[in-house]
């Protein structure tokens with residue numbers, strides 16, 4: 001069975017196909033209005049969402065299907081102590097496909113161990129958010145006409161910004177990609193993305209703490225929110241809140257054909273005055289999200305009967321290792337055994353969250 005947990009689960013050719021299908025769906029929605037008749041999507045959202053959940057639901061309805069689910073974990077039996085694995089096995093007996101968001105990193109890997117139907121990761125903690133990346137890629141294709149030879153600037157919370165991690169996984173495959181990373185040192189890109197997907201691939205990458213310095217160098221400026229919900233305390237969050245604000249003055253430093261992207265929601269990192277700038281693409285990005293999710297639902301349902309072609313992580317290792325990531329699902333899911341793998345550089349990582357393992 002086919003799932004989508006990480007954008008790397010899709011080949012470059014499959015991404016191109018999804019983009020083409022989504023563009024056709026945008027142009028000719030009537031062709032697809034019965035594609036999922038008698039099919040049901042479950043949206044299991046253990047964390048708040050506006051765009052991702054509602055665009056999944058809108059996507060399934062536009063394909064002629066139905067939707068069940070919850071948007072508040074307080075309304076499902078996890079509050080009575082039911083494990084994630086049990087919840088997913090039960091729900092997968094009622095529906096044809098599941099989209100799940102969970103605050104714990106690696107939760108989708110637990111979910112697929114018991115799901116009877118295809119499962120889509122709609123965001124797991126500060127780890128990955130592959131369907132946001134599909135929305136981002138369609139936006140880039142529409143606005144820039146290509147994925148190759150682009151300099152992408154990422155600004156803000158690169159440590160917990162799961163949309164950044166997934167988009168880097170995707171863009172690092174394309175010829176001529178360059179990065180400019182803008183963040184405070186404490187919110188820099190984590191090793192599990194930086195080492196394997198930038199350094200190992202020898203992708204040119206500049207780092208700076210200054211947005212002013214970066215804005216004129218990039219084709220795409222990907223702004224992100226400081227992820228308040230991932231910090232250990234309010235005090236720690238407040239140290240970084242409001243650190244970057246893209247406003248009309250800074251836009252004057254940017255190229256005429258640069259585009260501004262943001263996965264949204266924004267807090268204060270893009271001034272409202274920038275919305276009227278023709279280079280602001282973040283609301284277009286939300287529209288692209290619906291069509292890419294339509295294309296993905298259709299693809300996974302068509303491929304449901306195929307054998308598992310999900311990407312395998314490294315080489316499994318045994319030994320006295322431990323996961324030190326406080327956000328990992330292994331710390332909360334009952335009965336979950338520790339599991340580790342060795343990556344291409346020889347680093348031992350937690351199978352669930354990809355964090356570096358300790359001894």
Ligand code: CP
Nearest residue numbers: 049050051052263264
């Ligand atoms: N971009 C995104 O994931 O938005 P939501 O949290 O509103 O789903």
